Amino acid sequence: MWCCGNFGVSDSIKVLKKCSCCTASGQHAPISESAAWADLKQHVKTIEGTHLRNLMQDNNRCEELIKEYDGIVVDLSRQRVIHDTVDKLLNLAEEAKLKEKIDQMFDGVHINETENRSVLHAALRAPRDEVINCDGHNVVPAVWDVLDKIDAFSDQIRSGSWLGSTGKPLTDVVAIGIGGSFLGPLFVHTAMQTEPGCAQAAKGRRLRFLANVDPIDVARALLDLNQETTLVVIVSKTFTTAETMLNARTVRTWITSALGVEAVSKHMVAVSTNLKLVKEFGIDPANAFGFWDWVGGRYSVCSAVGVLPLALQYGFSHVKKFLQGAWSIDDHFRSAPLESNLPVLLGLMSVWNVSFLGCPARAILPYCQALAKLAPHIQQVSMESNGKGVSLDGVPLPFGTGEIDFGEPGTNGQHSFYQLIHQGRVIPCDFIGIIKSQQSVYLKGEQVSNHDELMCNFFAQADALAYGKTREELVAEKVPEALIPHKMFSGNRQSLSILLPNLTPYTVGQLLALYEHRVAVQGWIWGINSFDQWGVELGKSLAGKVRTQMNAARTKTQPLSGFNYSTTTLLTRYLQGKTQLLYPDPHDVFPSNVLPGFEK
Numbered sequence: 346m347w348c349c350g351n352f353g354v355s356d357s358i359k360v361l362k363k364c365s366c367c368t369a370s371g372q373h374a375p376i377s378e379s380a381a382w383a384d385l386k387q388h389v390k391t392i393e394g395t396h397l398r399n400l401m402q403d404n405n406r407c408e409e410l411i412k413e414y415d416g417i418v419v420d421l422s423r424q425r426v427i428h429d430t431v432d433k434l435l436n437l438a439e440e441a442k443l444k445e446k447i448d449q450m451f452d453g454v455h456i457n458e459t460e461n462r463s464v465l466h467a468a469l470r471a472p473r474d475e476v477i478n479c480d481g482h483n484v485v486p487a488v489w490d491v492l493d494k495i496d497a498f499s500d501q502i503r504s505g506s507w508l509g510s511t512g513k514p515l516t517d518v519v520a521i522g523i524g525g526s527f528l529g530p531l532f533v534h535t536a537m538q539t540e541p542g543c544a545q546a547a548k549g550r551r552l553r554f555l556a557n558v559d560p561i562d563v564a565r566a567l568l569d570l571n572q573e574t575t576l577v578v579i580v581s582k583t584f585t586t587a588e589t590m591l592n593a594r595t596v597r598t599w600i601t602s603a604l605g606v607e608a609v610s611k612h613m614v615a616v617s618t619n620l621k622l623v624k625e626f627g628i629d630p631a632n633a634f635g636f637w638d639w640v641g642g643r644y645s646v647c648s649a650v651g652v653l654p655l656a657l658q659y660g661f662s663h664v665k666k667f668l669q670g671a672w673s674i675d676d677h678f679r680s681a682p683l684e685s686n687l688p689v690l691l692g693l694m695s696v697w698n699v700s701f702l703g704c705p706a707r708a709i710l711p712y713c714q715a716l717a718k719l720a721p722h723i724q725q726v727s728m729e730s731n732g733k734g735v736s737l738d739g740v741p742l743p744f745g746t747g748e749i750d751f752g753e754p755g756t757n758g759q760h761s762f763y764q765l766i767h768q769g770r771v772i773p774c775d776f777i778g779i780i781k782s783q784q785s786v787y788l789k790g791e792q793v794s795n796h797d798e799l800m801c802n803f804f805a806q807a808d809a810l811a812y813g814k815t816r817e818e819l820v821a822e823k824v825p826e827a828l829i830p831h832k833m834f835s836g837n838r839q840s841l842s843i844l845l846p847n848l849t850p851y852t853v854g855q856l857l858a859l860y861e862h863r864v865a866v867q868g869w870i871w872g873i874n875s876f877d878q879w880g881v882e883l884g885k886s887l888a889g890k891v892r893t894q895m896n897a898a899r900t901k902t903q904p905l906s907g908f909n910y911s912t913t914t915l916l917t918r919y920l921q922g923k924t925q926l927l928y929p930d931p932h933d934v935f936p937s938n939v940l941p942g943f944e945k
């Protein structure tokens with residue numbers, strides 16, 4: 346038996362308790378031992394006897410697999426599934442107590458067990474009058490306190506009533522953050538940048554992101570910016586991330602070297618859950634925008650992490666629509682029956698592809714340049730969430746979890762890696778298309794408009810993958826025999842299509858929430874904790890060890906110790922590669938030719 350799904354409620358804090366009906370040790374058996382899983386394993390044989398070329402001829406099947414909610418059309422007909430497959434996947438969902446898991450999330454249960462936290466990013470986009478409880482109190486008013494503060498602050502900056510230390514309006518924003526404190530905001534910014542209403546609202550303003558600790562990224566982010574007109578937003582949930590804090594100190598030096606230390610209060614603000622460290626850094630707590638430990642970093646774009654930089658660039662009213670779009674999917678996710686629940690169906694299809702059809706990768710292929718940063722963001726949302734080796738109970742899993750996500754906008758990807766997708770490995774694809782483009786170009790005399798041309802490819806690729814091309818077709822085309830094997834396409838390669846009416850802040854919010862919840866569904870089926878990320882710790886701590894030795898070697902010319910032969914050899918080569926072994930004194934040294942404003 347899989348998990349009974351019972352959870353205990355202790356006092357006002359809802360924590361999961363072991364259920365007595367599971368194994369004697371109190372550990373849940375992995376889902377792969379369930380009857381529903383075995384049934385699906387068996388069912389693979391049936392599916393192996395089908396080809397999408399034939400399945401696509403069944404209009405009833407296709408109609409059943411095309412789903413719609415709030416303007417979004419999701420077409421699952423090119424998945425390698427028949428009616429029975431969906432039923433069996435829904436049985437698996439029932440076995441995994443999926444509905445209960447969704448309810449537990451919205452009820453504020455501490456489902457992130459290894460960190461003893463609720464998972465309530467949905468509350469970040471809840472309407473003012475919604476009630477979402479966490480540890481016995483409604484969190485929605487606190488969410489709106491921060492949103493109201495962002496609304497007022499961004500208005501002050503944008504209207505010029507908040508001025509820099511030399512009396513100039515702050516027209517440029519540099520948002521410093523990495524991982525979840527960067528990828529989500531960058532994704533949304535990229536999607537909004539070319540939307541006419543947003544573009545109009547952003548006129549005369551620039552938003553830059555600084556993520557990498559590589560000094561080249563500092564140079565890139567600050568290029569052509571003037572301290573007098575720049576606002577710096579330090580974004581870090583923990584306010585301890587090494588890369589972000591070094592970049593924050595670097596940019597603080599950039600500000601203070603030009604404007605003096607007192608300029609910090611006018612030119613630097615922060616977003617964090619750790620307001621104590623924000624204050625210690627020298628930022629006035631009045632200029633800090635908080636959020637909560639029940640928001641995971643990769644799920645934080647709807648907190649001040651994303652809302653502040655985006656509101657500064659586009660105005661709060663546009664960002665509010667983004668939040669409303671996300672909430673539309675949240676509400677659907679918590680209330681729609683599983684068989685018509687878009688994130689649930691998307692998640693189940695992924696589980697089917699990964700765990701039963703043996704496809705561990707997924708390509709995210711938006712036919713929209715404004716969605717260029719969707720795949721990098723979903724890489725973190727999906728791979729940091731579901732790339733786990735043990736169950737919630739800490740038991741090693743007998744199957745692989747997670748997906749290898751990658752992607753590029755079409756049609757660019759077609760001229761790059763689609764070869765492999767068509768004739769090499771089987772990679773289930775997500776095609777994302779937009780009905781009405783943010784930009785319209787039509788040249789007189791052309792067969793179709795530029796956006797129609799783009800979308801012709803969106804429609805063609807999904808069918809090319811599904812149908813392929815047979816020997817018979819090639820023979821009929823009189824293709825030379827020697828070339829036939831090279832020109833054949835096996836087809837039967839699954840994809841799904843998501844069609845959005847347009848790309849506005851609202852639909853960007855919908856798309857985000859669709860992927861966030863889909864990933865959670867997959868994690869719940871696999872029985873893992875999709876909300877922790879212990880796997881990122883080891884590398885961080887080893888980098889700390891290297892840092893200590895690097896400093897000793899540079900400043901005291903001490904020999905390296907404690908590393909293996911390989912690391913010692915390369916580190917030695919690295920240390921010798923610099924003309925100057927010791928750090929110069931004083932320490933603030935910048936490549937002034939690259940970074941304007943760092944001149945001594």
Ligand SMILES: O=P(O)(O)OC[C@H]1O[C@H](O)[C@H](O)[C@@H](O)[C@@H]1O
Pocket residue numbers: 523524525526580581582583584585586589642643729878881
């Ligand atoms: O926002 P921060 O606390 O600076 O964290 C930034 C990032 O740090 C780590 O790499 C975590 O794995 C990410 O989930 C997180 O988004």
